[in-house]
Amino acid sequence: MDHRPRVPLAVLPTPITDAVRLREALGGPARSPRILIKRDDLTGLGLGGNKARKLEYLVADALAAGAHTLITTGAVQSNHARMTAAAARIAGLRCILVLTAHSEAPALEGNFLLDHLFGAEIRLVPSTDPMLAVGDDAPVVAQAVADEQAAGRVPYVIPVGGSSPVGTLGYVQGTAELVAQLQALQIAPSRLYYASGSRGTQAGLTLGAKLSDAPYRLWGVAVSAGEPEKIERARRAANDAAALLGVDTRVTHEDLFTEQGFIGEGYGIPTAEGLDAIELLAQTEAILLDPCYTSKGCAALLRHIRQGAIGPDETVVFLHTGGAPALFTSRYRQQRAETAAAGRPTADESTGPR
Numbered sequence: 548m549d550h551r552p553r554v555p556l557a558v559l560p561t562p563i564t565d566a567v568r569l570r571e572a573l574g575g576p577a578r579s580p581r582i583l584i585k586r587d588d589l590t591g592l593g594l595g596g597n598k599a600r601k602l603e604y605l606v607a608d609a610l611a612a613g614a615h616t617l618i619t620t621g622a623v624q625s626n627h628a629r630m631t632a633a634a635a636r637i638a639g640l641r642c643i644l645v646l647t648a649h650s651e652a653p654a655l656e657g658n659f660l661l662d663h664l665f666g667a668e669i670r671l672v673p674s675t676d677p678m679l680a681v682g683d684d685a686p687v688v689a690q691a692v693a694d695e696q697a698a699g700r701v702p703y704v705i706p707v708g709g710s711s712p713v714g715t716l717g718y719v720q721g722t723a724e725l726v727a728q729l730q731a732l733q734i735a736p737s738r739l740y741y742a743s744g745s746r747g748t749q750a751g752l753t754l755g756a757k758l759s760d761a762p763y764r765l766w767g768v769a770v771s772a773g774e775p776e777k778i779e780r781a782r783r784a785a786n787d788a789a790a791l792l793g794v795d796t797r798v799t800h801e802d803l804f805t806e807q808g809f810i811g812e813g814y815g816i817p818t819a820e821g822l823d824a825i826e827l828l829a830q831t832e833a834i835l836l837d838p839c840y841t842s843k844g845c846a847a848l849l850r851h852i853r854q855g856a857i858g859p860d861e862t863v864v865f866l867h868t869g870g871a872p873a874l875f876t877s878r879y880r881q882q883r884a885e886t887a888a889a890g891r892p893t894a895d896e897s898t899g900p901r
């Protein structure tokens with residue numbers, strides 16, 4: 548790993564929190580496994596999150612290519628876009644973000660506010676779906692590339708989520724870091740839960756687990772639909788990353804299990820269980836999940852614990868991949884208010900196993 552060029556952007560290693568209060572809320576050691584939270588929400592770059600690990604390798608690759616400008620895409624509240632904008636500032640690069648939005652003038656809040664604060668140039672793409680942030684961003688990216696080249700600058704396009712083979716290296720390295728921490732603690736967790744979107748994290752975690760002999764089973768939790776295409780994307784990214792590293796290890800479809808039961812209505816649309824998970828983690832551990840990714844990943848872990856699918860003698864890891872800026876949006880505030888109005892139990896009232 549160490550021979551791959553890498554720009555230091557993240558505060559590493561990230562800590563591990565032993566979530567004893569959360570475990571207590573789930574019935575204590577008699578009913579709940581020990582829960583370790585790997586705090587990649589604390590990577591530090593522009594309010595932190597998993598993308599910092601990918602960007603360390605992507606920005607190094609961009610600089611090696613002589614790039615002047617990072618160009619990337621995402622939804623208007625993309626964490627990846629926000630962190631790319633922050634990384635560009637540190638690396639002395641320009642940044643163009645092509646963001647899909649429902650409005651021509653999205654509210655200046657959450658990640659989108661931070662994109663502006665980091666001085667990114669923003670080009671909006673109208674969403675073609677009334678609920679989901681999906682749009683045809685390819686021509687807008689092509690135009691941004693052409694504009695940069697016409698101005699005599701070299702653009703470097705980062706695919707959505709930073710999920711390229713180079714970006715995948717971030718979680719190969721992240722796995723080596725985690726496995727070393729677990730070895731020092733003399734703990735062998737049975738499962739590692741994490742939220743899975745564009746799949747660069749999955750590709751890196753899966754390749755990394757094989758290379759580092761990780762003790763746990765990976766338990767990816769999908770936050771968006773389209774599994775067959777995404778499995779193939781993860782497989783390719785992992786194996787191209789293995790080739791970059793010059794190792795013979797390969798990842799197959801069988802290695803790429805992802806839980807599908809927690810997507811809800813779709814990408815970016817919070818679920819009731821996820822909103823509950825946000826309240827529970829905030830009120831037990833003062834840890835902030837996000838409405839789009841980590842709340843769904845954590846909801847899967849909580850349900851499995853409450854159902855008794857993970858024994859109290861086991862230890863599990865939850866990889867916290869960040870995303871808290873999305874809590875500071877009118878959409879989240881509104882959804883939280885609707886949840887309260889619907890009269891579902893708050894975390895305080897629902898701390899027992901169920």
Ligand SMILES: Cc1ncc(COP(=O)(O)O)c(C=O)c1O
Pocket residue numbers: 596597625626627708710742743744745746747748749837840841868869870
């Ligand atoms: C907070 C958060 N968690 C998880 C993910 C999923 O990572 P990946 O896109 O590598 O699957 C993302 C991606 O944007 C994210 O922002």
